[in-house]
Amino acid sequence: MLADALGSQPVLARERLFAGRVWDVEAHEFELGGTRIRREVLVHPGAVAVAAMNARDELMLVHQYRHPAGGTLWELPAGLLDVDGEDPLAAAQRELAEETDLAADSWQTLIDVSTSGGGSTEIIRVYLATDVRELPDAFDRFHEEAEMETRWVPLDEIVDAALGLRLHNATLLSAVLAIAAMRARGDAPGLAAHPVDVPFDWHVAHRQ
Structure with a gap:
């Protein structure tokens, strides 16, 4: 059955870059395929x-x-x-x-x-x-x-x-x-x- 797979990689480091009225922006570091990756994430309440x-x-x-x-x-x-x-x-x-x-x-x-x-x-x-x-x-x-x-x-x-x-x-x-x-x-x-x-x-x- 075709379906998205829920499950995120553990966040190894987290930095809040911006705190807003509705949403924040954070930098997350995680490992994928043996490589450490840093991504900016808009943290939204849904x-x-x-x-x-x-x-x-x-x-x-x-x-x-x-x-x-x-x-x-x-x-x-x-x-x-x-x-x-x-x-x-x-x-x-x-x-x-x-x-x-x-x-x-x-x-x-x-x-x-x-x-x-x-x-x-x-x-x-x-x-x-x-x-x-x-x-x-x-x-x-x-x-x-x-x-x-x-x-x-x-x-x-x-x-x-x-x-x-x-x-x-x-x-x-x-x-x-x-x-x-x-x-x-x-x-x-x-x-x-x-x-x-x-x-x-x-x-x-x-x-x-």
Whole structure:
């Protein structure tokens, strides 16, 4: 069975090069194939994202300015796993509510995404949320989220935009193409997804 293999080399030396508000940068030294190697690593808390789908085969997207990317990107509702002890599902439910004023009654695990395994520890769990409903009260939004647009977009339109090089957010692309692949195999959106409590072993804080 094709599968990534979890298991890192022991860190022989570690140096913190930068301490940031969200993530740090560390230098790690480890041995591989008899050679000692030093690599700079962006130490990231990880994140969750939500592919919220309604009965019309539309996904809820957010259009958010991303300064490092140099533009405004269409994305899934998402947020950092930066609250100590918070369950990833609870974080996803909170982010969906805070960014889109939505809740969902059915949740499954869709995919886990390593956004840049060559330089960052970031791992994102993407949930599939269905039976979606609007919340009675809107959340106050700040900073980049204050100007954020939200929109229900048909799945086929998102796939066309992805294949047409008009979308660039890795989490959105991975999730939408995964849902499209399930559809192409004849699976209903939720049938091929995983239980909501499937182990999140690639996130160090939630490793079982």
